[in-house]
Amino acid sequence: MSLWRQVTRGLRVLTNRRVADHELADELQDYFEQATASFEASGLSSKDARSAARREIGNSMVVREQVRAYGWESVVETLLADLRYAARQLRNNPGFAATAILILGLGIGATTAIFSAVNPILFQPLPYPHPDRIMMTFEMRDGGSRLPNFGTFEGLSERSHSFEAMAVMKPWQPAMVGIGEPELFEGQRVSAAYFRALGVLPALGRDFQSADDQFNGPNVVILSDRLWHRRFGGDAQIIGRQITLENSSSQLAVSNSFTVIGVMPRGFENVLAPSAELWAPLQYNPALPPDSREWGHHLRMVARLQPGVSKEEATSELDAILPAFGRAHAKGFESAGGIPAGVVVTSLHDHVTAEVKPALLAILGAVILVLLIASVNVTNLLLARGAQRRGEFAVRAALGAGQRRLLRQLITESLLLAGLGGTFGIAVATLGVRVLVALSPPGLPRVEAIRVDSAVLLFALGITTCIGLVVGLVPAIHASRNDPHAGLQESSRRSSGHQIVRRFLVVSEVALALVLLVSAGLLLRSLERLFSVDPGFDASYVLTMQVQESGQRYAGDDARARFFVQALENVRHIPSIASAAFVSQLPLSGDYEVYGIEFEAYPNEAEAAFRYAVSPDYLKTMRIPLRRGRLLDEGDRAGAPVAVLISESLAKRKFHDRDPIGQRVRMGPNMGRSGKPWATIVGVVGDVKQLSLGVNEADAFYTTPTQWAWVDNAQSVVVRTPGNAAILASAVRNAIWSVDKDQPIVRVATMESLLAQTEAQRRFALVLFEAFALVALVLAATGIYGVLSGSVTERMRELGIRSALGATRADILALVARQGMRLTALGIGIGLVGAASATQAIAAMLFGISRLDLVTYLGVVALLGGVSLIACGLPAWRAAQVDPAITLRAE
């Protein structure tokens, strides 16, 4: 009841102060009149009665103020008055206000935008219930980890009790036909427990059951909410409907008709395959026949821990299960490269973020430096304003404003400034987030979750408030400490203490800017180094695409080989194509396939190397140079003695100065099988970068597909074109489809774009660092300029005297410039120490240079020195123009 009165009465006063004041004045007047009347009644003359009444009431102004000060609304009123005053101050100095708001807005905006990207990826839990219990499981191999196969999954999931749900998955790219335009989709083949492992169930229909995920089981599919709306208009009757999907990798599926059994909820975020829009059961064979796809290491395994079971407990349980299961399926594991040494269990969150974490943290650190510089800059501006307003403060203090009252006024002003900057900053962030998402490298997880949401707004509000307080505090303390007496006297004579603070701030700005510039420089030079690395082939004018032969048409290797030969023939017939070839794994495309190779001359010294099954023209098409011997040719076919090319570095390491040509090797499945024939090394070719430009793993061997143990069903075609490679894409695709129109073709790209993509993450970080460093440089320069011109203004008189006493313009110029450059030099010195340690944060992103790279540091020092020289030059020049006669007379 009373709270209600507090609020309503307070609001009434607040909205109509005049009525309230009027009422109070009336009441007081009435009091006065009654008092007068009562004094008169006691016998005083009317004049004496009035003065007695007046005495009793005292100063009516003070009484009114006393009553007015009661209630929460008076606090609000003071605040509003302060705000109005602050707003007027800003309006009267539009230049200052605009500069400060711009600087703060950019700083807050950039920081908020970066935070909105980093927050969902690194800091927020994944969008699943109990996300900390979701784990990824890998096979341990040679100390590292690799993808498990279905055999391992079966063995573990049947026997393990540590997990609530375990599932494996693989990518799936079916095409939907029959309704509207045919469209190729991204999807996943998953085992039945996939959605249970993530903890999200379909919003409509049902989840997969074990009856769905059976060998030769029913064709069922679950759709994403997005696909359901896009292709089916959100039809509520979708459950039970048949849709036709082609090129499904379910090899023995009789029918291509799938029954829709469920639709995932709208908010479902599939972090393991963000673009997947539909899911079908994996339907692998639990009998696990050896030499089958069930033993291929191409599945990812996700699992949800039982409540209360730790990651370590689960790992040791799985480790204990493996050996016995391995013995029971010895043959299968043999075809899979042996029983794994154990399992590696990592949390889903770590799995998703591990790769991007260092870069994101470094970027967040960088943007916080930018924000710091921006805040320092605005503090400087406020200090300069404070110096100009010394007279005003003195007058207010003389009129009775307490030190506290002044402090509150100034903090209100800086908070208002920060608030305006923050509002502008949120606009900047909203835009910046879009730019970030557009620029983001392909591997960046949870891109969909990057947006300006309530957490981000809260963050922006938080930093805005902090900045408002911090930025305002230094100048406010300074101003409130001023002696009003001194302030009232014209104060140009006083060499003020705030100059020292301002210099200190400028030094810190320069130091922070240097750290950012060095970091950006190091990244820039790393990227330059990377792109000057020779990939080992000529990437220009090469078009590539991957043909995924679906397996069910070409029952045997021969038929499959014929398909690829025929397709290649058709591609070659396209006019203007110089040469074309197939390869089992394409460099710099993400393909990764390593097999063992043993040498007759060095028994027990087997090596692991990239295996390339290539059509004979591959090396010529890619322009991989031949070092010795001969390339592969049409003669190297099934039945003929097996010919092998090895890479230069493998040859050098194995044979040193001896000639490797004619030496004999056994590879892959033939390794260690004495019954199998040896293959002969016929040539040595140049090293090729397979994984990325930065990774030096160059051991490789090449054979023709027909001389390998099998013919791969996914092969990449590489086409050398005379000019722009991309425009031939559809011609090449049609040439392949003219052999068989149902072969899915994916990953169409020029070799050059693949090359650029391998460094997308570094490039992303570089672009951001460059932007931040540039902003920092500009801010530091304006900081130096501001301090120096402020100092010149204050020293006008001194400078006038100096020139009156005979100092030349050059002397004055040097005097002022030296003052500025001293600050710069100090800042650079501190910044160098800072950079030397701060660059540890980006060490992981550097390539080919040390984080203490001398050239970078020298370049940055020169750049910063040059820019600050310009920033010093302007005020110095102005100082040199001082006419002693005018300055001295002005006093």
Add this chain to the structure above:
Amino acid sequence: MDETNTDVIQGTLDMLILKTLSLEPMHGFGIARRVEQISRGVFKVNPGSLLTALQRLERAGWLDSEWRQTENSRRAKFYALTRAGKKQLEVETADWTRRSSAIARLLKAEG
């Protein structure tokens, strides 16, 4: 010069106002005079404190106010006790009696 302290004992002004108004609704001046008269001049209420206290009590829901004609047909703001105000007066009176008798006992024991 009268040096006698006529300040209202801290914290008791609210109670004095409530008590005064429990007899009849009254305007500010009336309250001040009534307190002065009944205390035989021991307490003098200063108008600033009185009006602030009236605001506070009204906000607390213990008083209601309205502009009315006085007996000599002047307009004045009259304050009246609400039901909550009556209850509050009882609470404060009981509290005060308890405390003042405790203080009286203490002073007697000392004496």
